[in-house]
Amino acid sequence: GWRYVLGLMIILFAWLIVGSGASVLVAFALGGQADPSGLGLVEYYLFVMASFLCFFVGILIAVALVHRRHPQTLITARKRIDWHRVGHGFVAWFVPYCLIGGLGQYLLYPDTFSFTSSLITFALFVPLALVLTAIQTTTEELFFRGYIVQGASLIWSNRVFLAIVPAVIFTLPHLLNPEARAGGWLTIFSNYFFVPGLVWT
Template sequence: MYIEQGYKGFSEGWRYVVGLLIIFFGWQILGGIPLVAALLLKSDSMMNMPTDYGAMANTLGLNLFFLLVLLTFVAAMGSLWVVIRFLHKQSFTSFTTSRKKVDWKRILFAFGLWGIVSSVMVVLDIYLSPENYVFNFKPMPFFVLFVISIIFVPIQTSFEEYFTRGYLMQGIGIGSKTKWLPFVISSSLFGLLHIFNPEVEKLGYGILVFYIGTGFFLGILTLMDEGLELPLGFHAANNLFTALLVTADWTAFHTNSIYKDVSDPVLGWDVLVPVFVFYPILILIFSKKYGWENWKERLFGKVLTKEEFVALTDGDSDLA
């Protein structure tokens, strides 16, 4: 009963509205101050500040730009933590999982599994299409990138999971008393949040199939496994290994990675393979490992009322 974990704190509708305002203020306003300030210092005026990812990265340097982008998510995560702990008065454990404590083995299993698969995919593509890549490794810049990535990328990916499949999933589910509605909305919104990524400008809106498909995949993991552990591990591995292994001038991550993709970006089969091949296989692996059952009820069933939840859990609540 992951969605019902929201009942373990204050779950009135107005709190979610206020919470969203606080989160967006921290994410978009406070979090952006260091990046804007750094760009202003490098520019003659605000009118001459670079606005696209590539220009900003060239102006500030790859590692500094990457760090400042990730700091926006540190501010966002801090704002979300304040909202959960002080506005909803909910523990972060119940916000993360329906289990009595966070299952770190689940996080590490998803992280390791997708880390291996995604790395093999990158290495295989480099082997099959060496003309599309240049060896970009520089020891000191890469070491700095590695430290930045290990510390801050998990914060960035965790915020996206906690916000879409945590805050929105629980809030919309409690409000609608359905599971399908928060499942569809949070998964679609996750994809649409990437609409301003430079990849969309280069490849077109067709790339949103990948982002939205990933959102639905992670939504299935959340509802079937009754917690965020698997999405947290998967998402961290995906972004971390991407940042370290390969970069391109037309992607959101401009980094001092080991390889650089210099090919002309084309929307092709490689966008569809993860969504329609790898994700179903991963779902099968997770379902077998963790014994998932009652798919229809877990994905499309009704959300209990607060009274039903309290009666079922014998009054177990963060507010008790």
């Protein structure tokens, strides 16, 4: 139990304190000031993603040094990761998400999309987005659906409990997102609590 408390403190410090400092450094390096509001789209994306690199490192430190375990144990209890299952889960989620979330939104709310002809911005952004978004999503999964679930299992191994705990904890930091503030409680429930929190767990 104490290892999870200590590990959680290390992870939160790396994410919220060190990560915030890293984001400020990125804002200074790219925009000359700590305020990210003057940054362009790609620069602002880097500003946001900087904290996730620190978050990821914090998880690795907590698992490897405090728990003395391999980080893979956050993903599976097997000797190896079953990439077939990972691919199956990706397709099972990504295809309907693109059809409903992407195509559906475009057909129902076309004014929410904007297109640009800047090939330089596109060419710069795509490789960054593929690498950094993968780090961001992996980090969130390792923490919320790995570390938090395993820590909560020390309290109670009930599967419903183990689905609800990370769902609530996952929802809390996302309440600050602009779409959560604009969309109200239904957006918060469906986008953060129900789908990622309960279904993914």
